[in-house]
Amino acid sequence: MTDQTPQARLERAKDASRATAALTSADKARVLEAIAAGLERDAERIIAANAVDIDRGRENAIGDSLIDRLRLDEKRVAALATAVREVAALPDPVGRVVGGHRMPNGVMLEQVRVPFGVVGAIYEARPNVTVDIAALALRSGNAAVLRGGSAARESNTVLVDVMREALVAAGVTPEAIQTVDDFGREGATALMQGRGYIDVLVPRGSAGLIETVVTQSTVPVIETGAGNVHIFLDESAPDDWARDIVMNAKVQRPSVCNAVETVLVHRQAAPRLVPLVASELQSEGVAIHGDDMVVGLVASVIPATEEDWKTEYLGLEIAIKVVDSLDDALDHIRRYSTGHTESIVSTDARSIERFLAEVDSAVVMANASTRFTDGAEFGFGAEVGISTQKLHARGPMGLAELTSTKWLARGAGQTRA
Amino acid sequence: MTDQTPQARLERAKDASRATAALTSADKARVLEAIAAGLERDAERIIAANAVDIDRGRENAIGDSLIDRLRLDEKRVAALATAVREVAALPDPVGRVVGGHRMPNGVMLEQVRVPFGVVGAIYEARPNVTVDIAALALRSGNAAVLRGGSAARESNTVLVDVMREALVAAGVTPEAIQTVDDFGREGATALMQGRGYIDVLVPRGSAGLIETVVTQSTVPVIETGAGNVHIFLDESAPDDWARDIVMNAKVQRPSVCNAVETVLVHRQAAPRLVPLVASELQSEGVAIHGDDMVVGLVASVIPATEEDWKTEYLGLEIAIKVVDSLDDALDHIRRYSTGHTESIVSTDARSIERFLAEVDSAVVMANASTRFTDGAEFGFGAEVGISTQKLHARGPMGLAELTSTKWLARGAGQTRA
Numbered sequence: 001m002t003d004q005t006p007q008a009r010l011e012r013a014k015d016a017s018r019a020t021a022a023l024t025s026a027d028k029a030r031v032l033e034a035i036a037a038g039l040e041r042d043a044e045r046i047i048a049a050n051a052v053d054i055d056r057g058r059e060n061a062i063g064d065s066l067i068d069r070l071r072l073d074e075k076r077v078a079a080l081a082t083a084v085r086e087v088a089a090l091p092d093p094v095g096r097v098v099g100g101h102r103m104p105n106g107v108m109l110e111q112v113r114v115p116f117g118v119v120g121a122i123y124e125a126r127p128n129v130t131v132d133i134a135a136l137a138l139r140s141g142n143a144a145v146l147r148g149g150s151a152a153r154e155s156n157t158v159l160v161d162v163m164r165e166a167l168v169a170a171g172v173t174p175e176a177i178q179t180v181d182d183f184g185r186e187g188a189t190a191l192m193q194g195r196g197y198i199d200v201l202v203p204r205g206s207a208g209l210i211e212t213v214v215t216q217s218t219v220p221v222i223e224t225g226a227g228n229v230h231i232f233l234d235e236s237a238p239d240d241w242a243r244d245i246v247m248n249a250k251v252q253r254p255s256v257c258n259a260v261e262t263v264l265v266h267r268q269a270a271p272r273l274v275p276l277v278a279s280e281l282q283s284e285g286v287a288i289h290g291d292d293m294v295v296g297l298v299a300s301v302i303p304a305t306e307e308d309w310k311t312e313y314l315g316l317e318i319a320i321k322v323v324d325s326l327d328d329a330l331d332h333i334r335r336y337s338t339g340h341t342e343s344i345v346s347t348d349a350r351s352i353e354r355f356l357a358e359v360d361s362a363v364v365m366a367n368a369s370t371r372f373t374d375g376a377e378f379g380f381g382a383e384v385g386i387s388t389q390k391l392h393a394r395g396p397m398g399l400a401e402l403t404s405t406k407w408l409a410r411g412a413g414q415t416r417a
Numbered sequence: 418m419t420d421q422t423p424q425a426r427l428e429r430a431k432d433a434s435r436a437t438a439a440l441t442s443a444d445k446a447r448v449l450e451a452i453a454a455g456l457e458r459d460a461e462r463i464i465a466a467n468a469v470d471i472d473r474g475r476e477n478a479i480g481d482s483l484i485d486r487l488r489l490d491e492k493r494v495a496a497l498a499t500a501v502r503e504v505a506a507l508p509d510p511v512g513r514v515v516g517g518h519r520m521p522n523g524v525m526l527e528q529v530r531v532p533f534g535v536v537g538a539i540y541e542a543r544p545n546v547t548v549d550i551a552a553l554a555l556r557s558g559n560a561a562v563l564r565g566g567s568a569a570r571e572s573n574t575v576l577v578d579v580m581r582e583a584l585v586a587a588g589v590t591p592e593a594i595q596t597v598d599d600f601g602r603e604g605a606t607a608l609m610q611g612r613g614y615i616d617v618l619v620p621r622g623s624a625g626l627i628e629t630v631v632t633q634s635t636v637p638v639i640e641t642g643a644g645n646v647h648i649f650l651d652e653s654a655p656d657d658w659a660r661d662i663v664m665n666a667k668v669q670r671p672s673v674c675n676a677v678e679t680v681l682v683h684r685q686a687a688p689r690l691v692p693l694v695a696s697e698l699q700s701e702g703v704a705i706h707g708d709d710m711v712v713g714l715v716a717s718v719i720p721a722t723e724e725d726w727k728t729e730y731l732g733l734e735i736a737i738k739v740v741d742s743l744d745d746a747l748d749h750i751r752r753y754s755t756g757h758t759e760s761i762v763s764t765d766a767r768s769i770e771r772f773l774a775e776v777d778s779a780v781v782m783a784n785a786s787t788r789f790t791d792g793a794e795f796g797f798g799a800e801v802g803i804s805t806q807k808l809h810a811r812g813p814m815g816l817a818e819l820t821s822t823k824w825l826a827r828g829a830g831q832t833r834a
Contacts, residue, residue: 018775101796107785109795116807117777195631199807214612218632220808241830248832343826356825358435360534368524368828377833378526378824379518390533390616390821391637392809404807407795408773409760411785413658415665416794 006190115141125149224385227257234346423607532558542566644674651763
């Protein structure tokens with residue numbers, strides 16, 4: 001690609017989106033199979049490019065967990081191809097009639113699912129996102145314009161090349177997948193300001209990245225991901241549910257957005273539950289930040305500060321706070337939650353129903369682990385992200401959330417009285 | 418209201434939205450009836466305030482059509498009350514279960530409609546919008562923060578006061594309806610930048626106002642209204658359908674967004690249809706801007722410029738252009754349409770199906786007047802606006818489009834494997 005401007009890429013993506021919108025489900029499955037096969041065939045080339053990114057990352061000392069997210073090896077490239085095939089197997093949302101009726105004057109009205117057109121994505125140095133988003137966009141009939149983290153630039157360049165070659169092989173214009181990585185910051189700006197070209201922009205990554213995209217974009221954005229997730233252990237919380245749910249929500253996979261960050265414990269239950277839960281957490285190496293009462297109940301607790309209530313640790317750390325009542329818990333959640341997922345552990349129907357009704361988050365749970373907030377767990381097959389905004393999509397997003405609708409009206413000369 | 422800052426109003430609206438979200442359908446109907454009764458009771462006070470706006474408007478020579486939109490008389494205040502009662506009678510979208518299933522592990526998952534929280538609106542000097550938006554927001558369980566045009570400031574102040582008094586009378590916090598009109602531009606900015614307080618912002622008015630709101634907002638916006646609407650008269654268009662549909666779409670109510678602005682005519686049909694349609698339009702006082710062929714076919718046609726293809730006349734003017742083919746018509750529409758409504762007049766199934774599939778607008782019609790793009794015509798009872806964006810809502814928006822969803826998960830101690 002030798003365009004002089006990112007804008008030229010957006011225009012070509014927009015043109016290509018007319019072609020992708022017209023593809024049948026069978027066409028799209030064929031395109032995705034070509035991409036999966038291309039990834040497998042070019043695995044060596046992909047891994048070689050990735051090695052350049054890894055080396056540069058090491059030189060820049062970007063940290064082991066980031067290096068791990070960045071790395072592509074044979075197994076991971078194979079997993080990418082598998083993921084593309086899974087997306088290819090998902091039901092096609094496009095063309096589904098979702099509403100309609102015959103108007104009293106005889107005009108037939110239908111509301112049908114259509115692709116958005118062009119889906120933009122801005123994300124961090126995770127090359128798997130490059131393939132994920134492209135596959136999801138294509139399956140739902142969209143073109144995609146991608147902007148990945150600069151630390152993954154070599155990997156992303158090759159991944160985009162491989163996918164574009166597969167498009168050509170499948171008889172579809174390669175312009176349906178674009179990257180603006182080579183334009184650096186200017187590329188991101190073009191995406192965020194691409195009114196008329198980018199129909200929806202999905203940021204994926206840190207809270208900081210999401211905030212930047214939301215505040216700087218003039219195109220519609222779906223806000224995803226940031227999860228300052230709470231569990232409230234009510235007075236009636238059974239020992240086993242409290243322990244199992246907190247442990248699962250913190251320890252099973254601490255680095256993800258649906259992991260719990262703060263546990264609120266009813267004062268009446270604190271002497272029973274705090275030592276129980278804390279000792280289990282500590283035995284798994286979780287550092288505990290607690291308020292005064294927690295410090296008094298458990299050894300080796302770090303006194304919590306205001307900052308802890310706001311923090312998404314995304315690691316083996318947790319905050320525990322004792323509250324006087326359900327109302328106090330609701331107040332705390334209202335103040336600090338990012339609106340992702342909260343769960344109450346309780347056997348009291350009054351507390352459960354109030355919690356479910358009053359907590360204003362994408363997913364509100366009773367007596368279940370917050371780790372269930374996930375597209376696959378919700379039965380969507382693949383996940384575009386987890387929306388924490390209220391417009392368009394809220395909670396785990398499936399393929400349908402990458403589509404819009406349009407109204408079709410068929411008449412025989414009707415006019416309005 | 419004596420708050421020192423618009424931000425304080427947003428905060429109070431957010432607090433109040435917890436109360437409005439908890440109202441039952443019956444509560445909300447009662448609140449709206451109190452508002453309708455209040456409008457009727459205080460009609461004189463409202464009309465007196467409106468007279469001040471009208472006088473100032475006359476001094477500022479704002480033009481007859483704007484004065485007419487601004488004016489409230491006894492009949493119009495009565496119509497406002499009627500409209501509020503109609504909104505009160507609409508089915509409540511809140512609490513509707515729109516999806517869900519039992520997960521394999523037994524967790525029961527439900528997706529339910531919930532209010533957005535706080536709906537913001539920025540609009541021009543039409544006091545009826547003040548009441549419309551407040552009623553629609555309340556019916557759907559939301560609080561509202563309003564910013565109307567400064568030319569309607571006295572009217573809006575009194576209308577908001579009357580509605581707030583009615584809220585108090587109905588036992589609901591008056592903070593559920595706020596205006597930031599008294600802060601001028603600063604009020605609008607607070608709305609557009611009210612992240613965490615404004616859940617959705619709806620601009621209503623001119624293309625310029627909408628553009629400003631879309632580009633300056635960091636809160637989610639639903640873009641509405643601008644309608645550069647096209648009708649394509651295909652080669653096969655019957656005389657009567659062509660004439661009736663164009664006339665109805667232009668003349669029945671020229672000032673609204675679903676009125677047609679440009680008619681495209683297939684070259685083969687131009688000698689037959691252009692004189693027919695043009696003479697009818699001219700007999701109703703419609704000025705015609707036409708390309709060379711139209712100028713050659715009809716007397717008194719103003720030669721069209723590039724500007725005409727872009728113009729939303731919103732009055733008794735129209736542009737007519739001859740095109741060589743359906744493809745040319747699709748190209749023209751792609752270039753100039755605002756994505757609101759387009760209609761083809763044709764008896765040829767191939768042309769109709771291509772037009773319906775390829776035109777990327779909120780509503781695409783065959784053989785029907787574009788004037789049907791309307792919430793009431795679509796059976797929604799009331800209309801929040803007509804969305805021309807693809808995110809969240811597209812086309813006429815009903816009450817459901819002023820709600821979001823949340824997921825509720827009920828378990829019995831389940832954790833993720």
